[in-house]
Amino acid sequence: MALKQNKTSMAAAIAAAAGNPPIPPTKTERANAALPRGTIASVRVGAGGIQDIDTSLILPWGPKDRLGIELTPVNSGAEANVDLAVLELAESIKDAGGQQVPVLLRPSEEVDGHFEVIYGRRRILACQYLNQPVRALVRTLGDKEALQAKGLENSSRVDLSYYERARFAREILNQGYDRSEAITALAISKNTLSQLERVTNDIPDDLGDMIGPAPKSGRPKWTALADALRKEVITADKAKKLLETLNIANSDDRLNGLLCSLTPKKEAQEVRPAPDVVIKTSDSAVNMTIKRAGDNEAYTSWLSDNLGQIIQESYERFKESAEE
Numbered sequence: 273m274a275l276k277q278n279k280t281s282m283a284a285a286i287a288a289a290a291g292n293p294p295i296p297p298t299k300t301e302r303a304n305a306a307l308p309r310g311t312i313a314s315v316r317v318g319a320g321g322i323q324d325i326d327t328s329l330i331l332p333w334g335p336k337d338r339l340g341i342e343l344t345p346v347n348s349g350a351e352a353n354v355d356l357a358v359l360e361l362a363e364s365i366k367d368a369g370g371q372q373v374p375v376l377l378r379p380s381e382e383v384d385g386h387f388e389v390i391y392g393r394r395r396i397l398a399c400q401y402l403n404q405p406v407r408a409l410v411r412t413l414g415d416k417e418a419l420q421a422k423g424l425e426n427s428s429r430v431d432l433s434y435y436e437r438a439r440f441a442r443e444i445l446n447q448g449y450d451r452s453e454a455i456t457a458l459a460i461s462k463n464t465l466s467q468l469e470r471v472t473n474d475i476p477d478d479l480g481d482m483i484g485p486a487p488k489s490g491r492p493k494w495t496a497l498a499d500a501l502r503k504e505v506i507t508a509d510k511a512k513k514l515l516e517t518l519n520i521a522n523s524d525d526r527l528n529g530l531l532c533s534l535t536p537k538k539e540a541q542e543v544r545p546a547p548d549v550v551i552k553t554s555d556s557a558v559n560m561t562i563k564r565a566g567d568n569e570a571y572t573s574w575l576s577d578n579l580g581q582i583i584q585e586s587y588e589r590f591k592e593s594a595e596e
Contacts (some may be wrong), residue, residue: 292392309580321409322366322374322407322408323408323409324405324406324407324408325377325387325399325405325406325408325410325412326405327396327399327405327406328400329385329386329387329389330377330386330388330396330406331380331382331383331386331387331388332388332389332393333378333388333389333390333391333418357394358394358398358401359398359401361394361395361398362398362399362401362402365384365395365398365399365402366402370407371395371398371399371406371407371427373387373392373395374392374407374408374409375390375391375392375393375395375396375406375407375408375409375427376389376390376391376392376408376411376421377390377409377410377411378390378410378411378412378413378418379412387408387410388519390411390413390418390421390422390457391421391422391425392405392406392408399535410535415448416453419444419449419453419457420456420457422457423456423457423458423459424457424459426548433485433486433487433489434471434486434489434490434491434494435471435480435483435485435486435489435494436485437458437468438468438469438471438472438494439472439480440458441454441458441460441465441468441469441472442468442469442472444457444458445469451465452502458471463572467491467495470493470495470498471491471495471498473498474497474498474499474501474502475497475498475501475508476508478508478512479508479511479512479515482512482515482526483515483526483527483530484523484526485523486523486524486526486527487523487524488524489524489527489528491532493527493528494527496534497527497530497531500531500534505534506533506534511530514529514530515529515530518530541553541554546571547567547568548562548563548565548566548568549561549562550562562575592593
């Protein structure tokens with residue numbers, strides 16, 4: 273099968289997400305009404321190998337799997353959203369003397385002479401920014417085969433965050449695929465799919481978008497936020513307002529800042545065992561302060577000379593009691 277033959281290139285590629293698929297370009301007159309729809313693009317399939325494809329002929333397809341990246345049909349009159357990641361990739365392609373890893377396309381059955389992207393949206397946008405064609409493999413794939421191909425390259429991709437995987441899983445199910453197909457596409461277990469679903473069920477999309485992909489944050493942090501929202505420790509509206517006040521650029525730091533706000537800091541406990549001696553105990557440290565003045569100056573000097581021995585003796589007693 274073409275899918276198996278291209279497994280290596282699929283696993284090497286970096287996919288980007290299509291958002292909810294925009295309305296395709298207005299259908300133009302068929303170049304040859306006697307041919308079945310999609311025949312013109314299908315001719316490129318027969319050519320085989322890697323081909324140069326005009327980026328203006330490429331349409332989005334499939335479940336969204338990455339935040340902040342959207343392929344916009346050039347015919348719609350809207351400009352593509354070129355974010356920092358795309359600009360960096362464009363610079364990399366330019367420095368390397370051209371695009372090294374091809375994208376995967378399939379002929380569009382809706383618009384003659386056009387293609388749908390299975391994976392490689394960032395590369396398409398980068399080539400579009402550079403005003404050059406994109407190098408692509410063109411294969412005739414059904415929806416299930418295309419989803420498996422997209423899932424295969426996702427499973428090999430190291431920069432897709434846990435939250436993006438959760439959103440991708442939800443998009444797969446929302447587009448009518450069953451759970452077994454989602455599990456196969458993502459190469460995950462039933463339990464993992466359930467964990468991903470809990471995150472997207474409890475964290476509203478607009479809040480997740482405000483936080484961002486948080487590539488360094490895994491399941492525990494996202495689950496902690498989901499649990500807090502479900503148990504109403506914090507509301508989504510309050511969380512969004514808090515993120516606005518934090519004004520943090522990094523998505524991992526935004527998530528961490530939000531989680532830190534859920535656990536109020538305990539006030540340090542204060543003990544005064546002797547005149548002008550204050551011991552403060554918190555979750556993170558024990559601090560002792562002694563005023564070196566007045567009547568207490570002699571005691572402070574003595575304690576300074578003997579504190580090391582006192583701490584050592586108390587530590588030995590602690591070890592003995594712990595062993596009992």
